[in-house]
Amino acid sequence: MKNRTTGSQNNSSIRLDKWLWYARFLKSRTLASHLCVAGRVRINRKRIDKAHSPIKIGDILTFPQAKRIRVVRVVSLGVRRGPASEAATLYEDLEPPEPQAPTQLIVEASGLHDPGKGRPTKYDRRALERLKGRYSVR
Template sequence: MADPTGTSTLRLDKWLWQARFFKSRSLAAAQCRARKVRVNGNLCSKASVAVQVGDVLTFPKAGDIRVIEVVALGTRRGPATEAQTLYTDLTPPKPEAGRDEVEAAPAGPVRLPGSGRPTKAERRATDRLRDR
């Protein structure tokens, strides 16, 4: 771990990668360039923004908005247990009542039965009707 007093800093993309929020540092940098990461409430457009202990990061991850407080700056990308010591998760819990409705909803568009391309059996039945 780096200096716990908070005087040292680390690049935003590197910290997000070390804390295992993104699989690669380039993915973390892409999120920063897309202006999807906030540091202490301010949008960041560069991955080179300095992060220090005590900063609060807000970014979308897996359909949720994550709110993370930086507790320590890492020296390497270690195992998940080591990465979890770098931050405190301040993300508010989802309401339980709305969770069932979201999980029950289909992910994609709903297709009506019988619409679309006919099956082989349906094509044969159509051919019989047309006397082919």
């Protein structure tokens, strides 16, 4: 029977796909369901292939998200898909923090390059042409 104040049931478990959606790990419940059916989610190290698998407080979930593997502990079951601040209270992240990337990797990822490397920019080409006397401003 539903509780009128919170809208939740008196059960101590919730469907896996629903919780993943409530916790905002996936944009839609359908995507959460597909992830579960594909067997990409583990509950307490046990591979799950059903979206309706029940989870309870204290369970540890392991699943892929983007280019990393998420490991989270269920802290609360939730009653709705609320804002991100509310969703963050549903779980505890068990992943170690990502190591800080060296500055060279950051520079390469941002698209910046060392002066004199690679193809010259339009500004550099015009400056070179001015130097050689081929470019004139009209």
